[in-house]
Amino acid sequence: MSDEPPPPSRRDFDARLREAKARRRARKGDTDQPSGGGLAFAMRVGVEVVAALGVGVGIGLLLDRWLGTGPWMLLLFFVLGAAAGMLNIYRIMSGYGYTAGYRPKRHGPGKPDEPKRKS
Amino acid sequence: MAGHVESGGVAKHSPLAQFEIKQIVPLEIGGVDVSFTNSSLLMVIAVVLAAGFFLIGMRRGALVPGRWQSAAELTYEFVAGLFRETVGQEGRRYFPAVFTLFMFILLGNLLGMVPYSFTFTSHIIVTFAMAATVFVGVTILGFARHGIRFFAFFVPPGAPVLMWPLLIPIEIISYLSRPISLSVRLFANMLAGHTLIKVIAGFIAVLGVAGVLPLAVVVALTGLEILIAVLQAYVFAILTCLYINDALHMH
Numbered sequence: 001m002s003d004e005p006p007p008p009s010r011r012d013f014d015a016r017l018r019e020a021k022a023r024r025r026a027r028k029g030d031t032d033q034p035s036g037g038g039l040a041f042a043m044r045v046g047v048e049v050v051a052a053l054g055v056g057v058g059i060g061l062l063l064d065r066w067l068g069t070g071p072w073m074l075l076l077f078f079v080l081g082a083a084a085g086m087l088n089i090y091r092i093m094s095g096y097g098y099t100a101g102y103r104p105k106r107h108g109p110g111k112p113d114e115p116k117r118k119s
Numbered sequence: 120m121a122g123h124v125e126s127g128g129v130a131k132h133s134p135l136a137q138f139e140i141k142q143i144v145p146l147e148i149g150g151v152d153v154s155f156t157n158s159s160l161l162m163v164i165a166v167v168l169a170a171g172f173f174l175i176g177m178r179r180g181a182l183v184p185g186r187w188q189s190a191a192e193l194t195y196e197f198v199a200g201l202f203r204e205t206v207g208q209e210g211r212r213y214f215p216a217v218f219t220l221f222m223f224i225l226l227g228n229l230l231g232m233v234p235y236s237f238t239f240t241s242h243i244i245v246t247f248a249m250a251a252t253v254f255v256g257v258t259i260l261g262f263a264r265h266g267i268r269f270f271a272f273f274v275p276p277g278a279p280v281l282m283w284p285l286l287i288p289i290e291i292i293s294y295l296s297r298p299i300s301l302s303v304r305l306f307a308n309m310l311a312g313h314t315l316i317k318v319i320a321g322f323i324a325v326l327g328v329a330g331v332l333p334l335a336v337v338v339a340l341t342g343l344e345i346l347i348a349v350l351q352a353y354v355f356a357i358l359t360c361l362y363i364n365d366a367l368h369m370h
Contacts, residue, residue, distance in 0.1 A: 051300035
């Protein structure tokens with residue numbers, strides 16, 4: 001460390017730090033891009049279909065065993081699971097994010113300047 | 120986790136031998152096998168390393184950080200930035216959980232890259248336990264914040280009532296698939312990568328001089344694996360953030 005002219009006081013530093021942080025946050029807010037690189041994105045997407053399908057089949061099998069309804073629940077929930085998988089992908093690709101539901105285009109949610117929305 | 124030693128069956132040079140659970144201190148409480156295994160050992164090491172990293176790094180808390188402190192601060196700032204971008208200030212108090220998860224998974228993945236060690240994140244039960252914790256926690260959080268309105272989550276807005284019986288099960292399955300995809304993603308990536316490295320490394324000795332080729336591939340793959348180790352920890356953390364954000368601000 002070099003001997004610089006008398007260092008500004010600590011409180012001054014804090015103030016400047018807070019200011020700089022606020023500035024950075026504001027700047028980050030307007031770049032509305034999906035977080036993470038392409039590879040991370042690809043890896044997130046791949047599993048979604050299989051997972052939903054698996055859950056559907058699992059529910060189907062459990063219901064069948066519980067209710068004793070032949071293969072029908074399995075067949076029904078297999079289709080529902082496949083639909084859910086497609087829904088997952090659709091949501092991610094069309095920018096709804098991972099939210100259940102269809103709130104449009106908020107990739108980097110909770111922008112600090114945005115008023116809290118409740119509904 | 121069920122930590123019984125897999126006896127025999129696995130050949131000595133099997134690429135899957137690295138995933139075997141070995142007991143170190145056999146223990147049994149009330150008929151449940153709670154042995155201290157190599158998996159538990161690695162987890163303990165991960166926790167100690169993570170704690171040590173930050174304790175040593177932040178020991179001084181100097182205004183102008185030293186090497187350790189900058190490393191610790193960079194890690195913290197990275198996850199904190201991630202959290203701020205996805206959840207925002209409101210969810211501030213859930214940040215420690217995300218940060219802990221991130222460090223635990225990151226160290227688990229990276230420690231798995233050390234030769235002769237063990238990758239505990241390559242076992243689905245470990246990743247599923249973490250994902251299930253996140254899932255249950257987020258669901259409880261959603262209920263606590265929104266009460267019964269939480270179920271509105273599952274009703275697509277603007278859909279005709281006639282379609283509800285079809286759409287609601289789909290939404291519920293989609294919601295339930297979260298912990299599965301979260302855990303399978305991490306586990307599958309670690310398992311596949313480590314197995315692939317072992318398989319290709321198996322060619323080196325067999326091919327003689329031409330073994331240089333698989334050797335080069337293994338070197339490249341090792342680099343890729345380290346990338347994936349960090350990436351997967353990141354993905355797990357960011358998805359946890361997104362789920363928390365979901366539960367906090369519902370549509």
